[in-house]
């Protein structure tokens with residue numbers, strides 16, 4: 001079966017800095033791929049290319065037969081690609097449910113005109129999106145806080161809301177940017193269990209940028225390691241964590 005995503009020779013330059021230097025990797029459907037590397041390695045730049053926030057200078061990205069690099073940024077969600085953010089992309093004053101509905105609206109079928117007129121079909125659509133959002137809230141253990149504003153909730157809960165918002169878009173490919181950052185040891189374990197269950201039940205393919213090696217090695221099927229914009233390793237968690245180039249990149253010493 002063809003991979004869901006095939007990144008080839010992806011190169012991004014910012015003035016004199018080469019943030020990505022001919023990076024290539026594939027992501028098979030249903031897999032969770034970890035993208036690791038020291039600070040400044042280019043991990044977020046990969047996500048920014050996949051979501052079309054950044055233009056690539058060279059390379060191609062094939063997403064189920066679509067040339068992703070020629071897709072405008074606003075069309076990415078409709079292709080089934082969703083993302084969470086390192087610093088949370090939530091609206092603090094809005095309720096948890098409404099934050100999740102923001103994600104769901106990228107699935108809305110109604111056009112602006114009929115939405116503005118609140119035609120019956122639009123009201124049915126809203127009810128459908130709300131039901132879908134409530135299902136996700138329940139799945140992520142957020143029903144009790146659904147009507148609470150996001151502001152003031154514990155950080156671990158905010159991370160789950162951010163995940164719920166991304167899932168509400170019904171993604172085929174979910175890009176998770178440092179989901180464990182700021183979580184306690186116990187919360188990391190719970191988050192890993194949650195992602196495993198979601199991947200199995202919703203058949204979502206995931207790429208996860210993460211510094212928490214315990215999480216990456218126990219949750220991902222494959223791991224790609226970048227350093228200074230170059231791919232230095234690509235393999236199973238076992239292969240990558242024992243790779244001398246990876247050890248050198250992290251520890252600064254020869255293995």
Ligand SMILES: Nc1ncnc2c1ncn2[C@@H]1O[C@H](COP(=O)(O)OP(=O)(O)OP(=O)(O)O)[C@@H](O)[C@H]1O
Nearest residue numbers: 014017018019037038039040041042043044045046
């Ligand atoms: N918009 C930008 N303008 C200029 N330089 C940038 C920009 N975005 C990224 N860079 C540079 O590209 C390189 C890769 O950055 P990137 O944020 O992708 O790394 P990262 O692996 O995600 O790092 P971290 O783990 O610290 O988040 C860095 O040298 C960074 O300073």
